[in-house]
Amino acid sequence: MSASGAKTEKEKINGAQMVIECLKQEGVDLVFGYPGGAIMKVYDALYDSGLKHILARHEQGAIHAADGYARATGKVGVCIATSGPGATNLVTGIATAYMDSVPLVCITGQVGTDLLGTDAFQEADITGITMPITKHNYLVKHIKEIPRVMKEAFHIARTGRPGPVLIDFCKDVGVQLAEFSYPDSVYIRSYNPTYAPNKGQIKKLAKVIKEAKKPLIMTGGGMIRSNASNELYKVAKTANIPVVSTFNGLGAFPGSDELHLGMLGMHGTIAANWAVNECDLLLNFGARFDDRVTGKLDEFAKHAKIVHVDIDPAEIGKNISAHIPIVGDLKNVLEALIEHVEPLDIEEWRTQVKFWKSEYPLTYLKGDGKLRPQFVIDTICQKTDSKAIIATDVGQHQMWTSQYYTFNEANQFFSSGGLGTMGYGLPAAIGAQLGRPERQTICISGDGSVQMNIQELATISEHQIPLKLAILNNGALGMVRQWQEMFFQKRYSQTIFKGHPDFVKLAEAYSIKAFRATTPEEAEQIIDEALAFEGPCVLEFVVEQSENVFPFIPPGAPVENMMRGDE
Amino acid sequence: MKNVKNVISVLVNDQSGVLSRISGLFSRRGFNIDSITVGPAEEVGLSRMTIVVRGDEPTVEQVMKQLHKLIDVIKVINITHEPNVTRELALIKVMVTANTRPEVLNLIEPFRASVVDVSRNSLIVQVVGDESKITAMLELLRPYGIKEVARTGVVSLLRGTTTKDS
Ligand SMILES: Cc1ncc(C[n+]2csc(CCOP(=O)(O)OP(=O)(O)O)c2C)c(N)n1
Numbered sequence: 001m002s003a004s005g006a007k008t009e010k011e012k013i014n015g016a017q018m019v020i021e022c023l024k025q026e027g028v029d030l031v032f033g034y035p036g037g038a039i040m041k042v043y044d045a046l047y048d049s050g051l052k053h054i055l056a057r058h059e060q061g062a063i064h065a066a067d068g069y070a071r072a073t074g075k076v077g078v079c080i081a082t083s084g085p086g087a088t089n090l091v092t093g094i095a096t097a098y099m100d101s102v103p104l105v106c107i108t109g110q111v112g113t114d115l116l117g118t119d120a121f122q123e124a125d126i127t128g129i130t131m132p133i134t135k136h137n138y139l140v141k142h143i144k145e146i147p148r149v150m151k152e153a154f155h156i157a158r159t160g161r162p163g164p165v166l167i168d169f170c171k172d173v174g175v176q177l178a179e180f181s182y183p184d185s186v187y188i189r190s191y192n193p194t195y196a197p198n199k200g201q202i203k204k205l206a207k208v209i210k211e212a213k214k215p216l217i218m219t220g221g222g223m224i225r226s227n228a229s230n231e232l233y234k235v236a237k238t239a240n241i242p243v244v245s246t247f248n249g250l251g252a253f254p255g256s257d258e259l260h261l262g263m264l265g266m267h268g269t270i271a272a273n274w275a276v277n278e279c280d281l282l283l284n285f286g287a288r289f290d291d292r293v294t295g296k297l298d299e300f301a302k303h304a305k306i307v308h309v310d311i312d313p314a315e316i317g318k319n320i321s322a323h324i325p326i327v328g329d330l331k332n333v334l335e336a337l338i339e340h341v342e343p344l345d346i347e348e349w350r351t352q353v354k355f356w357k358s359e360y361p362l363t364y365l366k367g368d369g370k371l372r373p374q375f376v377i378d379t380i381c382q383k384t385d386s387k388a389i390i391a392t393d394v395g396q397h398q399m400w401t402s403q404y405y406t407f408n409e410a411n412q413f414f415s416s417g418g419l420g421t422m423g424y425g426l427p428a429a430i431g432a433q434l435g436r437p438e439r440q441t442i443c444i445s446g447d448g449s450v451q452m453n454i455q456e457l458a459t460i461s462e463h464q465i466p467l468k469l470a471i472l473n474n475g476a477l478g479m480v481r482q483w484q485e486m487f488f489q490k491r492y493s494q495t496i497f498k499g500h501p502d503f504v505k506l507a508e509a510y511s512i513k514a515f516r517a518t519t520p521e522e523a524e525q526i527i528d529e530a531l532a533f534e535g536p537c538v539l540e541f542v543v544e545q546s547e548n549v550f551p552f553i554p555p556g557a558p559v560e561n562m563m564r565g566d567e
Numbered sequence: 568m569k570n571v572k573n574v575i576s577v578l579v580n581d582q583s584g585v586l587s588r589i590s591g592l593f594s595r596r597g598f599n600i601d602s603i604t605v606g607p608a609e610e611v612g613l614s615r616m617t618i619v620v621r622g623d624e625p626t627v628e629q630v631m632k633q634l635h636k637l638i639d640v641i642k643v644i645n646i647t648h649e650p651n652v653t654r655e656l657a658l659i660k661v662m663v664t665a666n667t668r669p670e671v672l673n674l675i676e677p678f679r680a681s682v683v684d685v686s687r688n689s690l691i692v693q694v695v696g697d698e699s700k701i702t703a704m705l706e707l708l709r710p711y712g713i714k715e716v717a718r719t720g721v722v723s724l725l726r727g728t729t730t731k732d733s
Contacts, residue, residue, distance in 0.1 A: 131588055132595050136638040139584070156638060190580065190641040314632035317625060 010181075015143040016041035016174040019107065020049045022150035025182045028078050030054065030069065030434060032062040034089075036082025037122060038109025041174030043080075054434065054463065057455035059086050061427040063093025064453070067102050068391060068431030071414050074227070076103045076157050077431065083109045084122030087168070088129065092421055094164045095133040099418025100248060101225055103162035105153050106134075112172040113141050127168050135163030143176035147183055155186040160193030161312040162225055193311060197328030197336060204324050205283075206340030208305055212281035214349045215241045218264065221248030221417065222286020222310060223330055224410040229253065231334035232285065238341045242353045244272040246287045248417040251407035256386065261357055265293040266553050267399045270360035270564065273551070275353050276301050277559045284308045286330050289319040290418070291555070299558035309333050362403050363566070364547070369519065373397060373472045373543045376523055377404040380442060380470065383527050389432050389441045391415065393425035393449030396478035399549045401444050423452030426469060430459055433467045440468075440531070447473040447500060457510040460536045468530050469538045471503055474545045482548045496545075507538035514538040572601060573627045574653060574723050577616040577634055578608060578642040585639045589616065592637065598622065598630050602655075602720030613641065617653075617723045650726040656719045657701045658683070659692045662712035671711060678704050689714060697721075 013021070019042050023031065030052045035043040046053055056062035063079045070077030077097075081090050087108040097104045111120040127139045136156050138149045146169075153165040209215060217236055223229065229252050236243050236259055243253045244264040253260055262269035264276050276282065282304040287293065289308075294300040300320065308315070308322035309330060316325040326333055364374040377400050380388070386406040391414040392398040398415055407413045414432055416424040429443035450471050460467065477495040484492050507514035514537060515526035523541055530537045550565025579585050586605060593600050601619035608615040620630055627645065634643045663671055668690070672682065675692055678700065684691035694704045698721065705716065 127584065128587065131584075131591055188638065191638050312636070314629065314636050318629060321625070 010179040012177040013180050014041070014045070014174060015146060015169070015176050015178075016045040018143065018146045018178070018180050019150070019169065020045045020051060021180055022147060022182060023051060023078065024049070026076070026150070026154045028076070031078040031080055032056055032066045032069070032431065033080030034059045034062050034082070034086060036086045036109065038083035038111060038171045039080060039086070039107075039169075040109075041171070042107070042109070042169070053080075054430070054459065056427065057458050058453060059089035060093055060423060061430075061453050061456040061459065063090045063104070063106065064096065064421075064424050064427035065431035065434075065456075065459075066104055067093060067097050067424075068414050068428030069435040070097075070102050070104060070431070071411060071428075072389065072432040072435035074411070075435075076105055076154055078105050078107070080107045081109070082122070083111055083126070083171075084124045087126040088124050091129060091133070092419075092423070094130055094166065096416050096419045096421045096424060097164040098133045098135070100221060100416065101162050102164065103157040104164040105157050106164060106166040108166065108168045110139065110168045110170045113170045114172070116170065126166065130166050133164070134166050135161075137166040137168070139168045139170070140173055141170050143173050143178045146173070147181065151183045151186050152188060156188070156191065160191070161222075194313070194327045195311070195329040195332055197309075197326050197333045199336070201324060201326045202333070202336045202340070205307055205326065205337060208281055208307065208324065209239060209241075209283075209341065209344070212344070213346060214279045215239070215281040215283065215344065215346065216275050216279035216304075217241050217243045217253075217283045217285060218246065218276070218287055219243060219249035219252045219285050220246045220287020223249055223252035226286065226311070226330040227410070228285075228331040228334050229410045231331055231338060234338050235334055235341050238338070239344045240346060240350060241283070241344065242275060242350065244268070244275060246290070246293050246417075247402055247415070249287060250402055251412045252410045254408040255406040256408055258354075261353060262362075263402055265290075266295065266555070267403065267549050267551065268553075269357075269362060269403075270551055270562065271353060271356035273553065273559045273562060274356050277303075278352070279304045281305050282307065284322075285334070286310060288315045291319075294319065295553050296556055296558045360564075371518060371520055371523055371541060371543050372547055373474065373541070374400050374404050374547070375520055376470065376472060376541045376543065377401055377444065379524055379527055380444070381405045383531060384440060384442070387440070389414070389436060389439045391425045391429035391432055391441070391443045393443075393445040393452075394420045394422045394479075395446045395449060396474070396482060396547070396549050397444055397446045397449075397472045399479075422449040425449060426453050427456050427459075429467045429469070430456060430465055433465050434463075441466075442468045442470060444470045444472065446478060447471055447475065447497065447503075448477045454506070457507060457512060457538075461510045461512050464535055466535050468536070471538065471540045472543050473500070473503065473540055474543050474547070475500070476545050478545075478547075479549070481545075485548070487554075503538060503540040512536050512538055514540065516540045516542065518542045570621045570623065571647075573620050573622065573645055573647045574651065574721065575618045575620060575627075575631065575634070576644050576646050576723055576725075577618060577640060579614050579616060580639040580641065581607065581612050581614045582639050585614070588637055588639060589618075589634065592633055593620070593630075596629075596633060598626065604720040604722050606722075617721055619721055644725075646723055646725055651723050652726060653697050653721050653723040654695055655698060655701055655721045656693065656695050657704070658717045659694065659705065659708055660689055660714040660716070661692060661708045662689050662714060664688070667711055671708070674707055675704070680704060
């Protein structure tokens with residue numbers, strides 16, 4: 001900084017410092033990551049930057065934590081890793097975020113520009129590898145690109161249909177020097193998401209709603225990303241339209257509301273699936289007609305006119321063609337729709353769905369002294385007054401959580417819905433708890449899933465992150481075991497565990513308080529104790545191995561083939 | 568109606584990796600590319616691709632939407648049903664003898680093809696046209712013994728001054 005000349009020259013900073021500066025300009029205050037050779041310069045710049053960094057114990061832990069943080073806060077999650085193995089360890093987390101439309105910016109180190117493409121030490125073509133699972137990615141070979149690329153990356157990650165963006169920085173870019181100025185705005189000629197819906201389509205939508213005798217709203221993850229819960233509530237309540245949720249849409253509409261019929265699809269409620277089957281108008285708000293939702297495509301909602309609202313035009317007509325396609329942000333769409341909505345005269349339909357709902361509730365066996373996973377989740381739900389933030393892993397426990405925990409708010413439930421990533425739960429809970437320190441966070445996991453990223457107990461211990469980890473230990477890869485029972489003549493190939501660690505002792509090895517329950521009474525007791533305890537703790541529930549998830553519509557089958565489990 | 572050929576014209580940023588972004592999209596979503604060509608467009612920094620893809624209407628619509636999602640893609644238009652000019656260039660190395668050489672030269676004349684290389688036992692024929700013309704040329708030359716063929720894949724532009732926004 002010289003004040004001598006007529007022009008004051010701006011101080012030059014190096015590329016690594018510039019990356020950190022850009023993060024600050026984007027309002028980032030917490031990042032997750034794991035250092036290594038190619039990214040060391042960035043970690044050096046981080047050292048006294050004032051940015052808070054959480055060191056995970058595996059890059060996969062870091063990126064799932066960034067994902068949980070992003071879902072919990074609505075901000076862009078940031079994750080940093082080194083080149084080669086560091087970057088490839090992010091792949092599962094990137095794909096997870098891509099499938100569930102979670103905004104992430106992943107920063108990876110890369111070998112120097114002179115070594116690119118030579119199979120240098122710790123080189124991996126991470127932009128090539130992640131092309132199909134990122135919304136966009138960049139390889140940065142010169143410092144002058146940094147501000148624009150960072151600005152664009154955050155913009156792309158958070159706008160339109162959100163998603164992960166990866167920026168790969170060649171190592172030498174970190175040491176190059178340049179003046180820093182951050183652009184105020186972004187212009188990407190080829191990227192202009194449509195937010196405002198077509199007015200004519202909204203009028204058509206209002207008209208079909210008025211004419212419907214059996215309308216049904218289906219909410220998806222898009223409802224949560226677009227923050228449109230209030231608008232949805234107004235529309236549904238004003239018009240008296242029953243609501244079903246996809247797995248990723250849970251919480252967008254209050255689960256305890258009388259209009260809510262629960263989750264639809266493979267493990268959805270009977271009421272939700274019958275309603276879809278019988279409705280004459282299906283309003284799909286921000287769901288992508290995933291195969292776990294639709295089952296057999298040409299049987300799905302076969303009596304209904306389909307309205308499909310999505311910010312991503314490519315989702316509309318991808319699996320199911322829509323009578324009324326609407327491209328736009330749900331908040332804008334529903335705001336526009338509210339003006340046209342009136343109470344509908346559909347008492348007959350409402351009585352019908354109410355009947356289904358009360359006649360076929362979700363149930364499991366109680367009172368025989370055995371500890372069942374459904375009971376554990378039910379109890380956690382009651383004892384937290386449905387108010388905890390819940391992250392899950394993947395398997396039966398995940399489905400039971402979606403069935404037996406009542407989600408009344410958007411962004412209360414974090415789970416890998418699209419990719420179904422085992423190992424997601426624990427790190428995601430870390431991110432969620434850090435993002436919303438005031439809320440009780442509980443990770444519900446299985447004995448299989450939890451071992452995929454169990455090393456993150458160290459991260460929890462180090463930062464005394466007060467989340468509770470509930471492990472439903474059924475001694476098996478339960479969901480796969482269930483399919484083997486049903487479709488593979490009980491040939492339990494590689495799904496029954498032998499040689500589990502003692503989860504209580506394991507937690508204690510990380511200096512984390514831990515409890516075990518083997519009966520319903522003990523379960524209630526340890527849940528009370530854990531919730532009363534201020535710090536992190538691990539709860540192991542030794543549950544019945546033979547429990548299965550019901551209802552169950554076998555893959556690709558029509559709703560009539562639903563197995564209820566009580567026959 | 569099924570599996571008709573569609574000609575899609577795509578304007579993209581001339582970025583490294585853009586071709587693999589596009590071809591990768593086709594392969595992982597199971598779309599069948601018949602041909603793909605790329606070269607610099609009218610504006611510095613942009614390239615135009617012509618992609619010939621088979622599929623029914625919903626498939627082709629999905630192809631176009633997915634292409635549009637790519638950040639480097641500026642414009643996607645389906646010019647199959649618009650008045651367009653579509654051309655392909657092929658180089659065909661065909662075997663000849665002293666006897667058959669004049670015959671081959673006569674044969675290619677109506678195609679306005681030209682000979683771009685001559686050796687004692689072979690000729691290289693250059694032919695430009697739409698796909699059917701190139702196929703016809705190949706069929707006519709086949710009996711003489713085709714050694715090698717290199718085809719560019721089609722390039723295509725809308726007729727007239729329109730550029731059709733999408
Ligand atoms: C990374 C990964 N590997 C494999 C699978 C396949 N899979 C789905 S559910 C499941 C079993 C999960 O077992 P556990 O975590 O113990 O939960 P449970 O079903 O017993 O509740 C497996 C192996 C997956 N979803 N993710």
